[in-house]
Every structure is written in C-alpha cells, then in structure tokens.
Amino acid sequence: MQKDIEITLPPHEVANEKAILETLSKNLKVGRDQIKDFKILKRSIDARSRKVVYRMQVRVFINENYLPEEISFKYPKIGDDKKVIIVGAGPAGLFAALQCIENGLKPIVVERGKDVKQRRRDLAAINKQGVVNTESNYCYGEGGAGTYSDGKLYTRSNKRGDINKVLQIFVQHGADDDIMIDARPHIGTNKLPHIITAIRETILEAGGEVLFDSKLTDLIIKDGAVQGIIVNHEQEIAANSVILATGHSARDIYELLNSKNILIEAKPFALGVRIEHPQNVIDQAQYHCDVRSEYLPPAYYSLVEQVKNRGVFSFCMCPGGIIAPCATGLDEIVVNGWSPSKRNNPYANSGTVVQVTLDDVQGYDPLRMLNFQSEIEQLAFEAGGGNLVAPAQRMIDFVENRLSIDLPKNSYLPGTKSVMLDNILPEFVSSSLRSALPLFGRKMKGYYTNDAILVGVESRTSSPVRIPRDKETFQHPQIKGLYPCAEGAGYAGGIVSAAIDGINCADAILKSV
Structure with missing residues (x-):
C-alpha cells in the first residue's frame, strides 16, 4: 500500500533517515517494520512562525517495496532531411x-x-x-x-x-x-x-x-x-x-x-535597482534568529507593494549572491544577480523594480520601450564614470533624498560610485521605490537600513518587445x-x-x- 503524507521536521532532522521514519510511523500509526521505504516528493521551508521547520510531502510504501523509476530521455540518431x-x-x-x-x-x-x-x-x-x-x-x-x-x-x-x-x-x-x-x-x-x-x-x-x-x-x-x-x-x-x-x-x-x-509590438517591462544587504540581516529577519542554523540555507525573501496603482516588487532574489555587470553593449550599465550552488557569499541581493507601462512611454514606435530602456542604461553608465562602475546609493539616503557620503562594501566587482539615483531613474520609478522601501521594512525586520545599497540599473527584467x-x-x-x-x-x-x-x-x- 502507498500513502502520501505531509510531515514537518526541524532542520537538523531533514537529512536523518531514522528521524523521518519515526515521524512517518507516528503520523501514520503503523509500525516501523511495516514501512518498507519512502520517497520525498516535495520539500520546503516554513518560517512563518518563530520555530522554523521543513514541510515535506512524502510517499510511504507500507508492506510494499519501492521500485525506483529510471527516468531517462532517449535521443535517437537523426538524419538530415528535416x-x-x-x-x-x-x-x-x-x-x-x-x-x-x-x-x-x-x-x-x-x-x-x-x-x-x-x-x-x-x-x-x-x-x-x-x-x-x-x-x-x-x-x-x-x-x-x-x-x-x-x-x-x-x-x-x-x-x-x-x-x-x-x-x-x-x-x-x-x-x-x-x-x-x-x-x-x-x-x-x-x-x-x-x-x-x-x-x-x-x-x-x-x-x-x-x-x-x-x-x-x-x-x-x-x-x-x-x-x-x-x-x-x-x-x-x-x-x-x-x-x-x-x-x-x-x-x-x-x-x-x-x-x-x-x-x-512594444511591451511593458519593469525597471529599478538591485538592492544588496548583508546576508545575516536577511537570515535574522526570515528565520527569527541571531545566527542562522547550519542546517538552514541562506534565507530568501519576496516582497511586493502597490504604490498608486503601480506594482513595486523584488525580482530574482539571490541569497549568498553577487551583483553582476550584465551589459551587452558599449557605454551602458545593466546589473543582475547570481549565486553559487552553496549560496555562501556574505551578501544577499535582489532586483527591486517598478512596473513600466505602455502609457509611460508615449508613441507608436514598436521599439519605443526598448529605446527608453537603453536611454536609462546609458545614463547609468555616464553617472558611473566608465569602466562599468555602477551608480549607487545607500537605502535610507535614497529615500530621504541625500547623497551618500560613502558606500558599504558590496559584491559588485567593477566598483560603485555614490550618486543621486534620481538623476538616472525616471521620476515615477524613483517615487515608487521611495514609497515602497519603508513599507518593505515594515514587512521584514531589518530590511530598511542604510547598510543596504541600491545599485543601478536593473533594467533587463523582461523583454520590452513582443x-x-x-x-x-x-x-x-x-x-x-x-x-x-x-x-x-x-x-x-x-x-x-x-x-x-x-x-x-x-x-x-x-x-x-
């Protein structure tokens, strides 16, 4: 007999087969000897309460052996005719x-x-x-x-x-x-x-x-x-x-x-900045702890707000990640983020962007959103001063509309330069971010801090053309x-x-x- 069941386990027991078997036996009210095997179907972290747990969907084989499926896609030799x-x-x-x-x-x-x-x-x-x-x-x-x-x-x-x-x-x-x-x-x-x-x-x-x-x-x-x-x-x-x-x-x-x-056709996209925090700030906020457990991965977040009917949201969040220069042309700045498999870098970054609608860029040219995107990237390059140095500002300095005297250490390798991001971003993007960031801070303790850096510009969220x-x-x-x-x-x-x-x-x- 097979049964699918959801169980919860503390992080230190997730990789412990004995603990999993004991939990399955207890929840299903069957003897350990009756459970011949199990297969984990899904696994996720639940950090909604102060006690962080893993939730696992498990298929249990009771008095029945589990025969693992060998899934392998075959690719036959093909000819030249099609x-x-x-x-x-x-x-x-x-x-x-x-x-x-x-x-x-x-x-x-x-x-x-x-x-x-x-x-x-x-x-x-x-x-x-x-x-x-x-x-x-x-x-x-x-x-x-x-x-x-x-x-x-x-x-x-x-x-x-x-x-x-x-x-x-x-x-x-x-x-x-x-x-x-x-x-x-x-x-x-x-x-x-x-x-x-x-x-x-x-x-x-x-x-x-x-x-x-x-x-x-x-x-x-x-x-x-x-x-x-x-x-x-x-x-x-x-x-x-x-x-x-x-x-x-x-x-x-x-x-x-x-x-x-x-x-x-011209298509809406989203535009903003990449925001980086020390990873321990995100860990403390999401896991309700002073120091993240060794059994938990670096914490993730997802944030969204509506500001005057315009969406502001985090995008492509990279725990333990690095901000990367992703320009494809000369004289432009584009930033993105990535993480190694262990996500073991000391910083966490995420694109934080604002919806740009077709009404924001007037005209009938199908390339008008692309051209708008390109213009912002060129402004960012000019503000950085060349060599892919990116314009940046501390978070609270940006919200309170003042130039950052200095910038925190960060993962962007070509370097950052303190500028007023208002001089690069369109007004509706700046004002939307300025309203949303303190609200994000209310949702996530420690998020709204001057130890966080805003690096511009995050502009390649999606295609500006369909x-x-x-x-x-x-x-x-x-x-x-x-x-x-x-x-x-x-x-x-x-x-x-x-x-x-x-x-x-x-x-x-x-x-x-």
Whole structure:
C-alpha cells in the first residue's frame, strides 16, 4: 500500500533517515517494520512562525517495496532531411533542440556567442577590466543569461508544459536530483557550465549541429514563408522552420525584424535597482534568529507593494549572491544577480523594480520601450564614470533624498560610485521605490537600513518587445515557419519557462511538418 503524507521536521532532522521514519510511523500509526521505504516528493521551508521547520510531502510504501523509476530521455540518431534552425543556445534553444531530436527533426543551433567554457574569459574581462565583448558576455553565449547568472529553476508556469521533464533532463545531464523536490530549486552558476556542455554533447551525438560565433544577420523569406537565415552577413543556412530563441537582450534582432516590416509590438517591462544587504540581516529577519542554523540555507525573501496603482516588487532574489555587470553593449550599465550552488557569499541581493507601462512611454514606435530602456542604461553608465562602475546609493539616503557620503562594501566587482539615483531613474520609478522601501521594512525586520545599497540599473527584467505568434501554431502571423520563442519574444521568464516554451515550439513544428 502507498500513502502520501505531509510531515514537518526541524532542520537538523531533514537529512536523518531514522528521524523521518519515526515521524512517518507516528503520523501514520503503523509500525516501523511495516514501512518498507519512502520517497520525498516535495520539500520546503516554513518560517512563518518563530520555530522554523521543513514541510515535506512524502510517499510511504507500507508492506510494499519501492521500485525506483529510471527516468531517462532517449535521443535517437537523426538524419538530415528535416532541418530546424534554432537561433540562440539559451535554455529555450537547447531544450527546443533536444525536443526536435525526440521528434525526429534535425536541429541546427546557431549562437552568436562562444561556448560555455570560452565565455569565462570575457566575463573575467567584464568584472576585472570593465570591458564588454558585445558578442560574448553574461547574456550572450552558450547557455544564455541563466548559465552565469544563477540557474534558479523556480517557476509558476505549471500550465505551459511539463516542468518535471525539464528538471529531469537537467538531472540526466548532471544536476543534483534535489532540484526535483525542492520548492525553490537552484543549480548554481558554478555547476551549470558542465550541465550545459553535457546537453550540447547530447545534441551533437544525436546528429544535431551547434554553431558558435554565428550571429543571425538576416532572414531569408519568400512568399511569406521562411526559407532560411544568413549568419555573419555571408553564410546561408536553408530550412523551412526557424525558432527565434534569442533572449530579451538581443536588440539587433528586434531592429532586424522592424526593418523588414515584420510585425513586432512594444511591451511593458519593469525597471529599478538591485538592492544588496548583508546576508545575516536577511537570515535574522526570515528565520527569527541571531545566527542562522547550519542546517538552514541562506534565507530568501519576496516582497511586493502597490504604490498608486503601480506594482513595486523584488525580482530574482539571490541569497549568498553577487551583483553582476550584465551589459551587452558599449557605454551602458545593466546589473543582475547570481549565486553559487552553496549560496555562501556574505551578501544577499535582489532586483527591486517598478512596473513600466505602455502609457509611460508615449508613441507608436514598436521599439519605443526598448529605446527608453537603453536611454536609462546609458545614463547609468555616464553617472558611473566608465569602466562599468555602477551608480549607487545607500537605502535610507535614497529615500530621504541625500547623497551618500560613502558606500558599504558590496559584491559588485567593477566598483560603485555614490550618486543621486534620481538623476538616472525616471521620476515615477524613483517615487515608487521611495514609497515602497519603508513599507518593505515594515514587512521584514531589518530590511530598511542604510547598510543596504541600491545599485543601478536593473533594467533587463523582461523583454520590452513582443514578437507576436499564433496561439495554436506558434508561428508568426505574417511569416510561415518563423517561431518566436521564450523570453526574447515575450512568452517566458526564467530558465524553466523558457525551456518549456522551446519544447512547445519544437512540438508545434512537428505538427506542421
């Protein structure tokens, strides 16, 4: 007999099989000898009361042996007759390629950046020298933005596709199987490169292709249908299906589509700053303690407020994390955050952003939100003075509208400069943050402090452009065979939802052929 049950355990007993068995026996009122095995289905931390516990969904096998499922996705050898071009080797592109192989289609992945290993040199140059390679950086290159900015796998995309399949594929390629049960699964920037490399090897072994330093520079279109693409202004690759999975920072793709009169639309996004606290401040607030238990991970938070009908919210929170310079062009500042798998850095950071609506940026140009975003990033660069030095301000100084005399130590490697962030952020963003931050402090003890630093600007929260597509066929309404995909097209947000959208696009192609 099998029974599913929820149990609670103190943190120090979560990894103790004997304690779990005793709790299961007591709650189910059965003898220990009757429990032949158990399987943890889900695991989460409950810190709502002063006594922090783990909640675990467990499947118990009573007088019945547990036979573990061996879940492994098979990728058969494929031929050359049914080709699909996939533009972008982020999670959407890679998972689209794997699904194409499952469907008997040959993926040809073209990536403007370098392979995941070669990217490291360019990231080092960004952090140490303030030099941006516009084709290889935190956003461009194999694995996409998520590879070197954290690998968080938490998603609410339950209705879009099979989340477990995405997680299982990650496990099959080297991720810790804890991601299958944790409420907020996380791989870590230090582990993701090896996993991404393994996924690429699977694609190649099955007969797919992955081309690096291969930038899409034109689409070949005839009679309203895709015939292929042009790479690096010269190489022509023919195919009747193109998945456009270029990510939300590939601005030249939007400009290419607009120049060819291919329909795109302006889209709302969010804009703000990345806020960093000492991690122990967040631990004390969330776990109601002076010192975090060694059995608890660095604490997480999620905050949201409505200020005059405008949302202000934390975004991409990184416990034990680092603030990273994520510019993709010259003379711009963009910040993001990431954590290693152990989340053992002394700081916690989170994007804290304000909704920007279409009404905030007047006009009819489909690129107007993108241009607005770019202007703010350039102002941030100018305020920092170059070399990717980021403008920053202490939290209470910002709220009380005064220049910070000095700045706290922080994790942003290129360096920070004390400025008035009001001179960079639009007034409606500044005023919304100024109202929201003290309210966040009421929700979370210790949050509202001058030991926290605001670093600008957090601007790449989502795409400022949507590339429309048909709900049923996933194809662009004007161009047959063109499949806008994931974050860059405005249909996903994060690694898992992007991967799911890549899978869905590959399945849509199978139906069409």
